[in-house]
Amino acid sequence: MSENNYEWLLTDDLPYTVIVCGKSEAETFQVLHWNSALLSLIDNCSPNSDMVTDFLNDLSVRDITWQQVALKVYESGNPTSFDCFFLSANRWFRVTCFMSRNNLITGIADITSEKQQAREMLKAKVNADAASRAKGDFLANMSHEIRTPLNGVIGFSELLLNSKLSEVQRQYMENVNLSAKSLMELINNILDFSKIEAGKLEIFPDKTNLLSLVETVAEIVRFNAHQKGIELLVRVAPDMPVNVMVDELRLRQVLINLISNAIKFTDRGEVELSVKLMLIKEKDNVARFLFSIRDTGIGISDADRKKLFTAFSQADSVSAGKYGGTGLGLVISNMLLGKMKSRIELISTPGAGSNFFFEINLPLVTKNGQIQQKSEHIKNVLVVDDNKECRKIFVDMLNYMGIAAKEAEDGIEALKIIEDRSDFDLIVLDYKMPYINGLDVVRKMRAMTPGGKMQQPEVILYTSSEESQVFDECEQLNIRYRYIKPVKMSEFFQTLTVINESLNPQAIVADGVLESDAGNSFYSEEIIKVLVAEDDDVNMLLIGELIYRVMPNARLFKAHNGSRAVALFKEKEPNLVLMDVNMPIMNGLEATAEIRKLETATRVPIIALTAKVMDGSADECVVAGMDDYVPKPILFDNFVRVLARFFDSTKQPRKVLSAIESDKLKGHFDKECLLQKTGLKMATVNRMLDVAKASIPQYIARLEESLLQNDGQAFSDVAHTLKGTSGTLCFYKLELISSQMEELDFDKQKMELLLSALKDEWRYIESLI
Structure with a gap:
């Protein structure tokens, strides 16, 4: 070692090995110096230059020797570092090579413990991933195993609830159904939470109608609200664009979680779901909506709010004991909204209720609102409800259609208003009100006119009670439009459209003959129970409209398959059955045969609805026990002609218009023909x-x-x-x-x-x- 390199002696006290190499006059590498730390690596002996060179060459990586690395660094001046395993010492080293002046410095650090720790961490991760997969597989398998029998419990309990039960039996079965649904909700929440935590839950936006989504949510949760006697309100601006791109399943899940919580923690008062348009970004064609769930429940203190979005926790132990639940609903909802770049906000006052809300940006499919037409013939409407917010929702919808609305907060006030005014075209009223219920309001209102018969106003009655008694009384009072609360906005506007047309002072004239529904009516006073079995929604709608034209007092029961038709026949004992021949589960022929077995003395007319009348199907209908058939496509005059065989009338049913025998190859859509089928409606x-x-x-x-x-x-x-x-x-x-x-x-x-x-x-x- 040169005397000029005495500073290399300073490396002797370093804890890791340092080796200094350089070129000799013959341009060959040679070891110039090494520190004492090298002794522990080479058998604890005093190494010579050859031993050190051999040791260094053993530190090869992927068949590249240390000498090759050293020459590369020496020539380029670029430092390098690599990890290698020294077999003879059974240890890992990190080798670093760099130039200092004209010499190559090689540092060797022992990283065995670091490598062992990394290996253990990798092993732990592999084990954790395996455990996570096992947990996921277990949850998936268990959820399937649990949900399969649960679906059976829910399905069969709902079938039983639709059958004749005593009051005690109905109460027991409702408890079974509710408990099964709660257990299903718990399982689904745990699975969703697990998926979100594992990053496996994805959002899939698709074309969605927000109004339909909101109405579906209300349909799902309304039973729980009615059970607790809580008013459930739905408020959606009628001019709001509703066709958007969103993951309908996940947004519905969020809303159901929030509304179910609101109902759970509200013992009296109301729960309201509202959707409001905040703004539209014209450039991006994106709208921002505000979803709000307001309740009049127990409220939440500031101290308890922090626990709301923590998994498996509730605001306080008292709530947990009284109301139950896992505390996952809000957590999952917030996680789902997070994937939609939103989050839940909260305003609450203990004892006065809460308002959970969130804003979300959604791409628009169309910018038009759900409802665009205005009313021409409905001018004045009286809205009767003891709930101020419910009245306001109806008034807003009526005003949107250009209809003036007067409000009454109970039945007594309504009767006073009706006594002073006779210009109402329509009365919209709640059934359950203080002092006097909605049905009694209608009775007293009609008693104000001579003979107790009142042509106007029309009546829309809605109720939170699903008891058949209410609807039976509606039938007796000829109240055609009755709904379960909350009333769907789409249904309400649809009803307004029908009533608006019925008030059109210009009667339809065809071939010089004034047409009138009354001239085609059977049993002008008697209620006729009609069972319609039809699996197609369009045909079901058409048949319903035709029945109401010729039987204004008809009470309609709908079945979308033959099996359901047989069950409804047993339960409702109808006066007439309209039976589609081709249906799922049980076809019309099989259903007819089952119905004929159930009959005792009275034979109920069963009329087939079939598209096949030329291939012997009509004969099959007769053999199965049907009395006649109406060919599809259904024409109004054919429909009336067949019904006239089985029902007496004060006037013989009259042909509205002759059927159009159109060449079916000549056009795409014959609107005049469809207008005929519906009786010019x-x-x-x-x-x-x-x-x-x-x-x-x-x-x-x-x-x-x-x-x-x-x-x-x-x-x-x-x-x-x-x-x-x-x-x-x-x-x-x-x-x-x-x-x-x-x-x-x-x-x-x-x-x-x-x-x-x-x-x-x-x-x-x-x-x-």
Whole structure:
């Protein structure tokens, strides 16, 4: 070692090995110096230069020797570092090479403990991941195993609730149903929480109607509100754009969690769900909505708010004991909103209620509001309800349609107003009010006119009671429009449209003959119970409208399959059955045979609804026990003609218009034909077209799914249903394509061609309607 390099002696006290190398005059590398820390690496002996060089060359990485690394650093001047395992010492080292002056410095640090710790951490992570997967698999398997029998409990308990039960039995069964649903909710919450924690829960935005979503939520939670005697309110601005892109399932889950909590912690008063448009970002076509859930419940203190969004905790132990729950609902809701870039906010006063709210940005599909038409013939409406907020919701909706609304806070005030004014076209009233209920208001109101008969105003009655007694009394008072609270805005506007048309002073004239519903009515005073079995929503809507035209006092019971039709026949004992032949679960022929077994003395007329009258199906209907049939597509005059066989009337049913025998190949949509089918009711036509816009895309989606799964039978079945719907709606070319699809043997290429043509035709029809 050169005397000029005496400073290298300072490295002897370092805890890690330092080796100094340099080039000799012969341009070869040689070891110039090493510190004492090297002794512990080379058998604790005093090494010589050759031993050190051999040791260094043993520190190779991926077949690259230390000498090769050293030369590279020496020539480039760029330092380098690498980890290597020294087999003879059974230890890990980190080797660092860098230039100092004209010499190469190699530092060697023992990192064995670091490597062992990293290895243990990796092993722990692998074990943790395996445990997490095992937990996830366990939860998934257990949830399936638990939910399968739970679905059975919920399903069969609901079937029992729809049957004849004593009051005690009904109470017991409601408790069973509610307990099963609570357990299902608990399982779903734990699974969602687990998925979110694992980062496996994704958000899938899709085209969604906010109004329909909100009304669905209200439908789900209203039973719990009614059980506690709480007023459930839904407030959505009628001019608010409602078609947006959002994950409907997850937004609905958030709203149900928040409203269910509000109902749980409210013992009296009301719970209100409101949706408000805050602003529209025109550039991005994105709207910001404010969702708010307000209640008049127990409220939450400032100290307890911190616990609300902590998993498995509740505001206080008293609440946990009294109200139950896992404390996961709010946590999950906030996590879901976090994935939608939102969060829950809270304003609350202990003892005075709470308001949970959140703002969320949603891309718009269309900017138009749900309701756009104005009323022409409904001018004045009286709204009667003891709840101020409920009255305001109705008044806002009426004002939006250009209708003046007067308010009354109870039945007594309403009768005083009616006594002073006779210009109301419509009365909207609650059933359950102090002093005098809604039905008694109607009775006293009608008693104010000679003979107790009052042509106007029309009446819309709504109630939180789902007891059949209320609806039976509505039937006796001929109150056609009755709803369970909260009243759906879509239903309310639909009813207003129908009433508005009925008040049109210009009667419909066809072929010089004044048309009147009264001339086509059976049993003008007697209530007729009609059971309609039909699996298609469009046909169900049409049949209902036709029945109410010829039987104003009819009471309608709906079944979407034959099995349900048999059950309703036993329960409701109808005077007439209209039976679709082709239905799921149990077809119309099988259902008819079952019904005939149930009859004792009186034979109930069963009229078939069938699209197949030329292939012997009509004979099959008679053999099965049906009394007559109405061919599909259903024409109003055919419908009246068949009913006239079985029901007496003060006047013989008269033909409204002759049927149009149209060439089905000449057009896409014959609106005049559809107008005839509905008895010249334009409002009914519009409603049927609205249903078609919702249902036909679903049929197309089912056809695509059947094709993907190579299920020819399912493809044919859906095509058959779509053919009937298209015929009912006078979509002639769509009916023709559907018929070809139904009759086609399984030929995937032809099916795809027809399906493509079907989609093109539907797009064209949509542009027409």
